[in-house]
Amino acid sequence: MKDAASSPSKPNTPAWHEETTVLHGDAAILEGSSVVPPIYYSATYRAESAEAFSEMATTPRHHAFYSRYGNPVHEHVETILAQLEGTETALLMGSGMGAISTTILALVSKGDHVIAQQRHYMSTSKLFEEILPRFGVDFTTVDQTDPQAFAAAIRPNTRLIMLETPVNPTLSITDLDAVAAIAKKHNIITVADNTFANSLNQKPHAHGVDVVVHSATKYFGGHHDVTAGAVCCSNALAEKIWSMHTTLGSVLSPMDGWLLLRGLRTLSLRMERINANALAVAQWLEQQPGIERVLYPGLESHPQHTLACRQMKGFGAVIAFSVKGDFEATSRFVSSLKLATQAVSLGGVETLVVHTAAMWAGTMTGAQMETAGIESNTVRMSVGVEHIDDLKADLDAGLSAL
Numbered sequence: 001m002k003d004a005a006s007s008p009s010k011p012n013t014p015a016w017h018e019e020t021t022v023l024h025g026d027a028a029i030l031e032g033s034s035v036v037p038p039i040y041y042s043a044t045y046r047a048e049s050a051e052a053f054s055e056m057a058t059t060p061r062h063h064a065f066y067s068r069y070g071n072p073v074h075e076h077v078e079t080i081l082a083q084l085e086g087t088e089t090a091l092l093m094g095s096g097m098g099a100i101s102t103t104i105l106a107l108v109s110k111g112d113h114v115i116a117q118q119r120h121y122m123s124t125s126k127l128f129e130e131i132l133p134r135f136g137v138d139f140t141t142v143d144q145t146d147p148q149a150f151a152a153a154i155r156p157n158t159r160l161i162m163l164e165t166p167v168n169p170t171l172s173i174t175d176l177d178a179v180a181a182i183a184k185k186h187n188i189i190t191v192a193d194n195t196f197a198n199s200l201n202q203k204p205h206a207h208g209v210d211v212v213v214h215s216a217t218k219y220f221g222g223h224h225d226v227t228a229g230a231v232c233c234s235n236a237l238a239e240k241i242w243s244m245h246t247t248l249g250s251v252l253s254p255m256d257g258w259l260l261l262r263g264l265r266t267l268s269l270r271m272e273r274i275n276a277n278a279l280a281v282a283q284w285l286e287q288q289p290g291i292e293r294v295l296y297p298g299l300e301s302h303p304q305h306t307l308a309c310r311q312m313k314g315f316g317a318v319i320a321f322s323v324k325g326d327f328e329a330t331s332r333f334v335s336s337l338k339l340a341t342q343a344v345s346l347g348g349v350e351t352l353v354v355h356t357a358a359m360w361a362g363t364m365t366g367a368q369m370e371t372a373g374i375e376s377n378t379v380r381m382s383v384g385v386e387h388i389d390d391l392k393a394d395l396d397a398g399l400s401a402l
């Protein structure tokens with residue numbers, strides 16, 4: 001069975017501009033007189049009659065039946081996310097990895113072959129390389145910057161192609177149009193992790209990708225306080241993924257769904273500032289004598305800048321740069337920053353910074369790090385919404401500590 005082909009998806013064209021959609025895109029489902037929907041802290045929901053109960057129990061994705069099946073506030077978030085991605089619907093889960101693993105497990109079976117990129121979010125790579133083979137699903141990884149590598153890896157039993165762009169830590173770009181077209185020709189489902197770009201900067205579905213997954217922990221939540229995930233796709237695929245979701249149970253709590261909705265209201269404001277700040281920081285870093293190299297899709301020096309401009313509207317928060325110095329000097333630089341906080345994650349209001357090699361030193365060998373593109377002097381930064389001059393001053397002070 002080939003779902004992608006058998007389930008034509010209607011385009012979701014919102015009535016408003018995105019700045020308005022994030023605020024009012026859920027107005028049609030707002031009940032009662034409160035301006036903000038209440039938090040539904042109920043694990044189960046009352047039926048008025050046996051007939052009504054039967055209907056609630058048998059309706060897929062009912063938002064007020066049982067909390068593993070759905071939640072009224074989650075429906076608000078899902079309605080907005082679907083409009084931002086331009087997909088028929090969206091489905092919230094308890095984390096980005098919950099969304100990714102549930103989606104993949106819903107779509108592949110024993111005997112299938114999948115194509116993934118050589119570089120993905122680490123837990124996604126683990127899913128393809130360590131977990132799926134245990135269940136009889138074979139995989140090939142390819143260089144994401146070469147669309148023909150995807151075509152060459154296709155086998156008769158290839159079921160799914162996993163994409164992620166830009167990707168950590170090199171910020172390499174996958175040509176969404178080219179790979180989606182190749183997949184369509186062979187009736188293969190495409191799934192894209194759009195976390196690093198976010199829907200406001202990049203819309204994989206508009207380039208032909210079937211399923212778009214997100215760690216909503218990042219830009220959608222936007223405040224480093226919520227862990228959540230989302231899947232955006234056609235109704236037919238969402239029902240299939242939801243069915244797997246009710247078994248795997250990566251459920252988002254009522255409170256976290258509500259915080260996610262609150263975060264979404266300011267998404268376009270935050271994204272505007274983040275895109276502008278990150279580009280300005282990247283351009284500034286490139287001019288500094290203490291900096292060896294800066295990787296950011298918005299810079300002309302990025303090897304795939306032209307492609308990035310074609311499929312991205314803005315380039316997001318994440319910059320990877322190398323300082324002129326060894327592991328210790330890089331550690332000193334990162335430790336001396338006062339405004340940028342040393343912490344993982346990205347896409348929130350505060351600027352975060354990570355000495356990448358220090359993060360992986362415990363779990364990867366030097367050779368593994370080299371293959372993954374992690375160098376001892378690489379720093380990954382997620383630029384927040386602080387004033388640009390304060391960010392530059394912080395980095396400037398750090399560079400003088402090199």
Ligand SMILES: *Cc1c(COP(=O)(O)O)cnc(C)c1O
Nearest residue numbers: 095096097121195196215217228
């Ligand atoms: C953070 C992240 C994930 C995982 O999301 P969680 O919400 O932490 O489970 C997946 N993909 C990318 C690209 C990420 O940045």
